Amino acid sequence: MALTPQWLDELRARVTLSSVIMRTTKLQKAGREWKACCPFHNEKSPSFTVSDEKGFYHCFGCGAHGDVIRWMTDQRGLSFMDAVKELASEAGMEVPRADPRETEQAERRAGLHDVMASAQEWFKNNLLADEGRKAREYLAARGLDGHTIERFGFGYAPEDRKALKKALARYPEPMLVEAGLLIAVDDKEPYDRFRGRLMLPIQDARGRVIAFGGRILERGKTDAPKYLNSPDTPLFDKGRTLYNLHRAGPASRKTNRIVVVEGYMDVIALAAAGIEETVAPMGTALTERQIELLWRMVEVPILCFDGDAAGQRAAMRAAARALPLLRPGHSLAFVHMPAGLDPDDLLRKDGRGAMDRLLAEPHSLLETLWRHESNAQPLRSPEDKAGLKERLMAHAESIQHPEIRALYKRELGDRFSAFAFPKREFVPRKDWRAKLSDKRSNAPSDTAGLRRARSGARDHLTQAVLAGFARHPHEIARHAEALARLASAAGETAQAIDALLDASEALEAGGGSPISALKVVAPPPESTRFSFLVEGTDPQDAREDLAEAVSLLVERPALEAAIAEATARFEADPEGAFAEQQRLRKRKLEIEVRLGQMARKRAAGSALEHGDTGAPAGDREQETE
Structure with a gap:
């Protein structure tokens, strides 16, 4: 279909601009022109003018400007060709057809x-x-x-x-x-x-x-x-059609909002309540083509699906389809309806005010992803939490735009870290001293596990963890309870913990650099290769590995103490004590293997970087003890 500039000029000349605009906007004569309150933004005094002689409209408030074809596309929501066809029909002109x-x-x-x-x-x-x-x-x-x-x-x-x-x-x-x-x-x-x-x-x-x-x-x-x-026909393609679009399009240009609901009756109920800018898909999940159609009207449409399980599944399907299409400024927002209610139910039950409050504070696409995945299943074990992170990152990876993908990965990663490794409330220094004193005075003195803890200055893992906190002082407050448990040790370990607490207090108080307070922390052996001690490691990986190392460090002496206790009651309960001893030793072995894996992971990376095969795996496991 070839539309020449000459043909389009003839079309514009045959159609009176003001007569087309008057169908939806009340115009007042002002000399040789017309004026009105702008249909593209809310205003109290007229700043919108229409000139039939010049063939264009212009708003001095918002800058809207165009000819009769632009009016049909911008105000009516038509495609260019649909606008041309409708105007040509009115003007008695035949649209050129090439085929x-x-x-x-x-x-x-x-x-x-x-x-x-x-x-x-x-x-x-x-x-x-x-x-x-x-x-x-x-x-x-x-x-x-x-x-x-x-x-x-x-x-x-x-x-x-x-x-x-x-x-x-x-x-x-x-x-x-x-x-x-x-x-x-x-x-x-x-x-x-x-x-x-x-x-x-x-x-x-x-x-x-x-x-x-x-x-x-x-x-x-x-x-x-x-x-x-109706089935798909030459006129109807359900994946490309939105119910009520011809009414909602002009209304959305006044409110700068479009609301997507699940069914016809929800659309009609909202329109009857005065919320005119509402559409619905055709009984299917929102498609990519419908999302693009919505983005032609507003940058962030609001999806308001039913509050039942089916409605939430439909919302997540729409979110998954939108992710690959995201581009700067364009996204989706979501209203979470009360359980068991659809928009029509809510309007009849609580009135328009309840609906307006929900629409005024929709959730972002990112927030909706987080809420859905974090509530999808119980998160009781590390494996459950790892599954949550994997699902979140899979969503982020589906985004085609590189910058948006990177921002989603970072934001979802931060939310996961805050959930999996929550920061503990900061305790002032004087209260820390009291907590440490209680820990030390109440610490048992006759178990093999605690005797090993007191030799922490010679323990490579302890030195590595303390050095890790020295390298990442912002993580100290998050693991304060673990440090308090380790503080029962004497000598260099207790002195190092005091230095770490000083550094944390300085950071929380907004003071200067905590580096000077950390000089007392002994450097770890060169053979210790944990990621949180290596320059250039991804901060998120370092935080996660440090948190796991702290957990294992605290658990190991407790296991040794429990093994000693099981051994002590061997004569009184040989069968039960032996079973308990075996279970505890298995867990201890799992800890040692995991520490070896953490060290090997970093060592393997270093070997690849420097062309060095490193020590045998068995030796590397020993280095972490």
């Missing part, structure tokens, strides 16, 4: 539009007739007034399998089948698709009927689905 096949298809679609318009008129008349009484009673029970019923074009399809076929007998049967109004099965005679249903027209961006949706009125008598939509 004969396209001409034939356009003629077919035009014929189907006539069929759908006739069907809609017939459905509306049925609603007003005697046979539509039950449908009218249903609408009254839903609290819908006559204005809303007329505005949204409610109708009724009777039970008779051939009623529509007879009413539209002037159209060929194949055309009724192609329009989705009749069902043709094998060699059987075609019959009506919609029977015994309350009918709603589905319209395109130009307001033309392209499909229907029907709600069953007496579900108890049949296994038929509650809602039934």
Whole structure:
């Protein structure tokens, strides 16, 4: 289809701009021009002008500017070609067609539009007739007034399998089948698709009927689905269509908001309550094409799905489909409805104010991902938490835009760290001294585990952990309780812990650099290769490895003490003591293996960097003890 500049100029010249704008915006004559309050933003005094002579509109408030075609695309939400076709039809101009096949298809679609318009008129008349009484009673029970019923074009399809076929007998049967109004099965005679249903027209961006949706009125008598939509046709593609778009588009330009709900009745209930900028997908999860369509109207549409499990699954499917499409400024927001309620239920129960409060504070896409995944299953074990992190990172990896992907990974990683390794409340220095004193005075003195803890200055793992805190002083407060448990040791270990607490206190108080307070912390042996001691390690990896090393360091002497206790009661309970001893020794071995793995992981990286194969694995495990 070739549209030359000359042809477009002729189109603009044949259409009076003010007459088109007057259909949706009240204009006042101002000399040779027109004026109005701008339809693109809220204002109290007119700053929007329309000039038929110059052929453009302009707002001195928000800067909106364009010709009659731009008005149709920006205010009506039409595509460029749809705008041109509608204006050309009004101007009596034929749109140039380069391809004969396209001409034939356009003629077919035009014929189907006539069929759908006739069907809609017939459905509306049925609603007003005697046979539509039950449908009218249903609408009254839903609290819908006559204005809303007329505005949204409610109708009724009777039970008779051939009623529509007879009413539209002037159209060929194949055309009724192609329009989705009749069902043709094998060699059987075609019959009506919609029977015994309350009918709603589905319209395109130009307001033309392209499909229907029907709600069953007496579900108890049949296994038929509650809602039934037209099938895909030359006019209707459910993955590209949003219900109520032709009304919501202009409304969204005034509020700069578009709300997406699950079903027709939610759209109608919100519109009846004054929330006009509402659309719904066609009974399926929101598609990529529908998301792009929404982004043409606003940068961050608000998804407001039902508060049941199915609604939340639909929200997550929409989130997953949006992630690869994200681009700067464009995202989705989510309203979490009260459990068991949809927007229509909430409006009838608590009124518009409740709905406005939810819409005013939607959750971001990132927040929705975090809430869904962190609540998806219990997080009792390290394995559960690792699964959570894996799911979060998989979501982030699906984002195509590199900068947005990196920001999502960082933000989700920070949230995971705050959850998995929560910071503990800072305790002032004088309280720390009291806690340490209590730990030391109450510490038992007759177990093998604590005797080993008191030799902490010679313990490579202890030295490595303390040196790790010296390298990462911001992590001290998070592991304060573990340090208090280690503080029962004397000598260099206790002195080093005091220095670490001084450093933490200086940081919390906003003081100077804590480096001077950490000079007393002895450097670890060169053979100790934990990631948190190596320059250039990813900060997140260092924090996680340090946290795990602290946990293992605290658990190891406790295990040794428990083993000693089990050994002491061997004579009194040989079978029970032996079983307990074996269980504890197995756990101790797991700790030693894990420490060896942590050291080997770093050693392997160093060997690759420097071309060094390093010491045997067994030797490296010994180095961590």
